[in-house]
Amino acid sequence: DAGVIQSPRHEVTEMGQEVTLRCKPISGHDYLFWYRQTMMRGLELLIYFNNNVPIDDSGMPEDRFSAKMPNASFSTLKIQPSEPRDSAVYFCASRPRGTGELFFGEGSRLTVL
Amino acid sequence: AQSVTQLDSHVSVSEGTPVLLRCNYSSSYSPSLFWYVQHPNKGLQLLLKYTSAATLVKGINGFEAEFKKSETSFHLTKPSAHMSDAAEYFCVVSDQPTGNKLVFGAGTILRVKS
Numbered sequence: 001d002a003g004v005i006q007s008p009r010h011e012v013t014e015m016g017q018e019v020t021l022r023c024k025p026i027s028g029h030d031y032l033f034w035y036r037q038t039m040m041r042g043l044e045l046l047i048y049f050n051n052n053v054p055i056d057d058s059g060m061p062e063d064r065f066s067a068k069m070p071n072a073s074f075s076t077l078k079i080q081p082s083e084p085r086d087s088a089v090y091f092c093a094s095r096p097r098g099t100g101e102l103f104f105g106e107g108s109r110l111t112v113l
Numbered sequence: 114a115q116s117v118t119q120l121d122s123h124v125s126v127s128e129g130t131p132v133l134l135r136c137n138y139s140s141s142y143s144p145s146l147f148w149y150v151q152h153p154n155k156g157l158q159l160l161l162k163y164t165s166a167a168t169l170v171k172g173i174n175g176f177e178a179e180f181k182k183s184e185t186s187f188h189l190t191k192p193s194a195h196m197s198d199a200a201e202y203f204c205v206v207s208d209q210p211t212g213n214k215l216v217f218g219a220g221t222i223l224r225v226k227s
Contacts, residue, residue: 004156031213033213042217042218042219042220043203043217045214045215048213048214050213055213056214091156091157093156093157100145100147100162100164100207100215101147101159101162102157102159102215104156104157104158105156106154106155106156107154107155107156
């Protein structure tokens with residue numbers, strides 16, 4: 001299995017631009033999570049899906065952030081418009097039903113200038 | 114609400130000496146506890162997990178952790194450090210075995226000196 005695949009690995013953009021991060025979870029996993037990692041705040045859960053349905057988005061910072069999961073093999077996290085304080089590493093993780101273990105992608109490092 | 118406190122932000126050991134990374138937790142319920150490791154520019158990988166079975170949990174790469182309810186601790190240990198163990202380690206708590214909202218500690222950076 002290829003594991004959780006994220007793209008792009010690195011993104012540099014200017015303030016005000018739209019950013020789209022992509023994630024392909026491990027096949028057969030029922031849950032998908034988006035996390036953000038910064039030096040100041042550590043790892044924060046943004047949103048998670050169960051069977052493609054958003055269950056809890058209470059961690060999404062504000063309306064500029066949105067996430068979708070149109071099917072079991074693809075999810076996006078969009079930031080529009082982006083701001084410098086959005087600079088972080090964004091991780092996608094998936095999990096099979098019935099276990100607590102998360103499988104993480106290698107992350108997307110976002111820099112907003 | 115559940116929380117974890119990693120007592121050391123940085124730990125430095127010599128290769129071949131024991132490793133101890135400390136973690137205290139707080140949970141309203143019988144917790145599930147995890148240790149994850151993150152190597153530079155990589156995602157997080159599960160080292161081990163405790164889910165109310167044996168209190169001494171063995172993980173990958175020779176790591177183990179002991180759940181001590183009386184001390185609300187879940188410290189990570191390894192008898193002999195290897196250079197490849199240099200990474201950041203996260204203690205994580207969930208309030209259910211399959212709980213979805215994991216709470217991550219701030220992390221401990223382990224440095225291994227040759």
